[in-house]
Amino acid sequence: MLDKQQGSRLANLWDEAKAAAMSESERLLYRSNLLGSDKRITNYGGGNTSAKVMEKDPLGGGTVEVLWVKGSGGDVGTIKMDGFSTLYMDKLQALKGLYRGLEHEDEMVGYLPHCTFNLNPRAASIDTPLHAYVPRTHVDHMHPDAIIAIAASKNSRELTHQIFGDDIGWLPWKRPGYELGLWLKKFCTENPKARGVVLESHGLFTWAGTAKECYETTIEIINKAIAWFEANNVAPAFGGAVQPVLPADERRAVAQKLMPVIRGLIGAEESKVGHFDDSAAVLDFVTSKNLAPLAALGTSCPDHFLRTKIRPLVIDFDPATPDIDATLAGLADAIAAYRADYAAYYERCKHDNSPAIRDPNAIVYLVPGVGMITFAKDKATARISAEFYVNAINVMRGASGVSTYVGLPEQEAFDIEYWLLEEAKLQRMPKPKSLAGRIALVTGGAGGIGKATAHRLMAEGACVVLADIDAEALANAQSELAARYGKDFVRSVTMNVTDEALVEKSFADTLVDFGGLDILVSNAGLASSAPIEETTLSLWNKNIDILATGYFLVSREAFRIFRRQKAGGNVVFVASKNGLAASPGAAAYCTAKAAEIHLARCLALEGASEQIRVNVVNPDAVLRGSKIWTGEWKEQRAATYKTDDLEAHYRERSMLKRSVFPEDIAEAIYFLASDMSAKSTGNIINVDAGNAQSFTR
Ligand SMILES: [Zn+2]
Numbered sequence: 197m198l199d200k201q202q203g204s205r206l207a208n209l210w211d212e213a214k215a216a217a218m219s220e221s222e223r224l225l226y227r228s229n230l231l232g233s234d235k236r237i238t239n240y241g242g243g244n245t246s247a248k249v250m251e252k253d254p255l256g257g258g259t260v261e262v263l264w265v266k267g268s269g270g271d272v273g274t275i276k277m278d279g280f281s282t283l284y285m286d287k288l289q290a291l292k293g294l295y296r297g298l299e300h301e302d303e304m305v306g307y308l309p310h311c312t313f314n315l316n317p318r319a320a321s322i323d324t325p326l327h328a329y330v331p332r333t334h335v336d337h338m339h340p341d342a343i344i345a346i347a348a349s350k351n352s353r354e355l356t357h358q359i360f361g362d363d364i365g366w367l368p369w370k371r372p373g374y375e376l377g378l379w380l381k382k383f384c385t386e387n388p389k390a391r392g393v394v395l396e397s398h399g400l401f402t403w404a405g406t407a408k409e410c411y412e413t414t415i416e417i418i419n420k421a422i423a424w425f426e427a428n429n430v431a432p433a434f435g436g437a438v439q440p441v442l443p444a445d446e447r448r449a450v451a452q453k454l455m456p457v458i459r460g461l462i463g464a465e466e467s468k469v470g471h472f473d474d475s476a477a478v479l480d481f482v483t484s485k486n487l488a489p490l491a492a493l494g495t496s497c498p499d500h501f502l503r504t505k506i507r508p509l510v511i512d513f514d515p516a517t518p519d520i521d522a523t524l525a526g527l528a529d530a531i532a533a534y535r536a537d538y539a540a541y542y543e544r545c546k547h548d549n550s551p552a553i554r555d556p557n558a559i560v561y562l563v564p565g566v567g568m569i570t571f572a573k574d575k576a577t578a579r580i581s582a583e584f585y586v587n588a589i590n591v592m593r594g595a596s597g598v599s600t601y602v603g604l605p606e607q608e609a610f611d612i613e614y615w616l617l618e619e620a621k622l623q624r625m626p627k628p629k630s631l632a633g634r635i636a637l638v639t640g641g642a643g644g645i646g647k648a649t650a651h652r653l654m655a656e657g658a659c660v661v662l663a664d665i666d667a668e669a670l671a672n673a674q675s676e677l678a679a680r681y682g683k684d685f686v687r688s689v690t691m692n693v694t695d696e697a698l699v700e701k702s703f704a705d706t707l708v709d710f711g712g713l714d715i716l717v718s719n720a721g722l723a724s725s726a727p728i729e730e731t732t733l734s735l736w737n738k739n740i741d742i743l744a745t746g747y748f749l750v751s752r753e754a755f756r757i758f759r760r761q762k763a764g765g766n767v768v769f770v771a772s773k774n775g776l777a778a779s780p781g782a783a784a785y786c787t788a789k790a791a792e793i794h795l796a797r798c799l800a801l802e803g804a805s806e807q808i809r810v811n812v813v814n815p816d817a818v819l820r821g822s823k824i825w826t827g828e829w830k831e832q833r834a835a836t837y838k839t840d841d842l843e844a845h846y847r848e849r850s851m852l853k854r855s856v857f858p859e860d861i862a863e864a865i866y867f868l869a870s871d872m873s874a875k876s877t878g879n880i881i882n883v884d885a886g887n888a889q890s891f892t893r
Contacts, residue, residue, distance in 0.1 A: 232273025325377025345594025434484030467633030470711020474567030508560035515565025545610035629657030648858035693746030764807030800878035816884030851886025
């Protein structure tokens with residue numbers, strides 16, 4: 197895979213016809229988005245771009261030089277105009293007079309807001325001085341895999357000179373901050389002809405007089421590195437393959453077994469979501485001779501290890517003679533050992549004022565012959581962590597192929613990981629939502645109540661798998677939810693709840709997609725109405741199949757996962773008022789709903805010892821958005837009650853004289869699925885606007 201990636205050069209995507217009509221700041225945005233569109237140029241959220249632009253001063257009316265630079269926390273690929281911070285250049289230059297030296301460099305961050313131009317609310321990033329003090333109009337700072345491979349080689353200075361001559365300089369490792377900004381200025385003054393500089397263990401700086409020239413310089417320099425690796429990195433990757441790659445379905449089967457168990461073992465403090473990656477670049481690494489020693493060295497670029505922790509955990513699994521049970525049996529000890537190792541690293545490196553130790557669990561799990569599993573606080577973070585480790589693999593492949601790969605020194609890594617400025621950033625993050633890191637599967641997920649439930653759970657941070665028999669409605673529901681909450685957070689699966697094999701496969705897919713399961717909302721339904729003497733056996737069976745057997749099948753699968761995951765669990769049945777109250781002309785339906793409710797009570801009893809809760813919501817007459825309340829059933833009910841306006845009929849029949857909507861049911865489901873009801877199991881909540889017949893007793 198990497199061969200292919202490095203074999204193809206980066207294309208020059210600059211369209212001058214487009215760019216010519218833009219303002220200078222618009223050209224900066226254009227250049228940034230072009231650069232960020234290719235992961236070989238920079239990783240997600242990594243790197244930054246800037247331009248020094250003459251602007252009309254809102255205070256004096258004169259013209260002043262303003263630094264436009266990517267603000268804190270953005271991504272150059274997706275940044276918009278409001279993602280740049282803007283600062284007066286003369287004020288940034290004046291800060292030099294306030295600098296008290298290296299030990300005090302962090303305090304300089306506090307001065308940056310004082311330099312803000314035009315009341316721009318976008319916070320300036322820690323990298324701002326790096327751009328401000330390079331005495332060139334346009335500056336790119338990127339994290340290209342091919343350049344970091346040079347920067348993370350033992351002889352990176354010599355390699356840089358060998359490849360780029362005097363064109364590109366080299367600076368030793370220095371944590372990004374005020375001091376590095378001054379280093380860059382000094383470098384430019386002493387090397388006026390240089391077009392950029394490689395930062396050891398970190399990345400690339402390039403600069404030019406125009407936006408176009410700057411973009412083209414960045415592309416040219418990276419292409420030169422790619423070409424050089426192609427010609428010189430001829431050794432087999434990572435010492436060559438020594439393990440077989442399992443076939444794709446077996447890789448998924450192993451991931452599916454490992455993920456919930458790992459998730460249970462690392463989720464005590466905070467629920468986590470998983471991601472599985474078995475791309476070619478990963479498989480090359482996890483089958484190689486040098487997997488263990490290279491993994492132990494840790495990652496190099498600061499971005500890489502902030503996202504992936506200082507090093508991954510290599511799982512003890514032999515793809516030549518697979519014994520997954522032995523691997524599972526050893527997981528608890530392996531994870532405990534990783535945590536102890538991390539705690540020892542913290543103790544070795546901490547300073548008097550270091551923030552308290554953070555979650556000591558690994559983020560990246562490498563499985564020989566199978567792939568890579570990552571776990572983080574949400575799905576997007578887990579996926580991005582995996583992308584970062586792929587960047588790190590590319591770097592190790594390049595560096596170890598032409599030299600000796602070196603990770604960042606442990607103390608430097610620690611000083612970035614536990615940097616007080618980094619800690620302040622974490623403290624500013626909003627409190628996690630109530631279902632952050634939780635994973636839910638909702639059957640009947642494309643219908644009225646199912647979709648409203650998915651909305652409710654996702655609004656609280658949960659990942660949701662929508663299961664439904666109606667593929668078209670399912671696709672629509674998934675895109676609606678993805679547009680609202682992000683596509684990382686929702687998956688869908690076409691599932692008939694009465695098909696045992698399909699139910700098992702759907703839950704297995706959920707494990708590979710998200711790493712586990714916390715919440716099952718069993719909601720798939722149907723309704724029928726017929727006097728007993730006209731109820732056919734097939735109508736009777738259909739009700740029992742979907743409402744009783746279907747609920748049994750999905751619950752059984754959820755219970756199997758909950759027990760492997762050992763982190764409790766939560767099942768909510770959407771039953772019906774009719775499970776408690778008899779209703780005329782609907783014996784098959786009412787009986788099946790009663791079976792459902794009793795099943796929930798039995799399961800509540802069985803699950804309690806392992807903190808698995810099972811509760812029921814009983815709706816009544818939720819017509820809006822329902823696929824049940826269309827066609828025949830609606831007509832049958834209307835005929836039974838001799839009315840044209842069923843919604844009005846049900847409203848008037850209720851004690852509170854109110855209609856019941858899908859969102860009302862979703863609210864009760866959310867309550868039962870969340871920790872707000874942590875001490876409730878075996879319960880029924882009626883959401884029916886009041887109906888004395890269905891009072892529980
Ligand atoms: Zn950087």
